[in-house]
Every structure is written in structure tokens, then in C-alpha cells.
Amino acid sequence: AILRNPSVIDENGTIDCWFLADDGGLELLLAHILTGSTKKLRVLSLARVDQGEDPLELRAIVKHILKKFRIRAEVIVVPISTIQMPSYLSQTIWEQVTENAGIRDDSTFREKTLHFMRISDAIRAYSSHSIITVVTLPLPLSSVPNSIYMRWLHLLSSINSPVLFVRGNGTPALGWQL
Helix, strand or coil, X not given: CEEECCCCCCCCCEEEEECCCCCCCHHHHHHXXXXXXXXXXXXXXXXXXXXXXXXXXXXXXXXXXXXXXXXXXXXXXXXXXXXXXXXXXXXXXXXXXXXXXXXCCCHHHHHHHHHHHHHHHHHHHHHCCCCEEEEECCCCCCCCCHHHHHHHHHHHCCCCCCEEEECCCCCCCCCCCC
């Protein structure tokens, strides 16, 4: 887990959990624990509509996972498409972090960067008022330079509230009774 933009989380409000990949449910478990008894949990996921993912079907799948783990949460599925142009803000953030670090915008990773810009836009649109946002930590690829990967994380955490990146190891972190 990596915490960005840390602050004290001692207030009532909403905790958002961006469930971007099912890697064992660790991000769901941590988000659920952080809610305690006074905070509301929202689980958000992305439906890649141009890859044939149906938002209603994905919502039902996420609700089923939460029901199995007895986690109460509002489920929101955000449709995302490769034809969506990232916002000017995301593009500016990316240009600033690459320019300040002296990184050349490598076209090899351009599509992946655009994807993270779109996710960043969704996180800002839906989670800018949450008291903490839990996000599935993207799996680092060996072909991606560390400097680019770290800039992607900066892009995803470019909101004012704290962002907790969580990556499980694929082993279930939650259990359920049959």
C-alpha cells in the first residue's frame, strides 16, 4: 500500500474505493475497515465500453462480490472509452510532471498514459469530495521505466484528498461462509 496526500482521517464522510482489478480484494477490505461505523463506502469501477464491457453487468458482478463479503456499499460503474479525449487538466498535469523530471513523452507508452489520464479524470469527477480514495495500484510492467510508472501514480493521485494505492497478491484477503 502507498499513501499519497496524507492527512488525518477523523471526520465523517465518504470513502471511495476504485476497484480496478480483482487481485484478492485487499483494497475492498482496507476500504471497509477504514469506514468504521461512521463513514459511508462507495465502490467504483470502470466499464471499458469499447471493449464490450456492459456497465449494468459489471455493476451486478461488483454487487455480488460485495454481498459475498458482507460489505455494504454503494456501487457506481463509470463507462470509459478510448475515444474519450482526456481533460485539459490531465494533459497539463502529465506535461508538468514529465517536463519537471526531464522525461521525454515516449510514444511507446502513449496509449497507456492516455488510459491513466482518463482514469484520473474519472477519479477527480467522482471522488474529489471523499475523505480518502482507495485505488487499486496498477501492476508495474517490467517494460515501463520507473520514472514513467511513478508519473502515472502521480496522475492518478492528483486530487486534494488522500489516495491510498493498494495492491494484493491475488490471494483472497476476504472470506465468506457457505
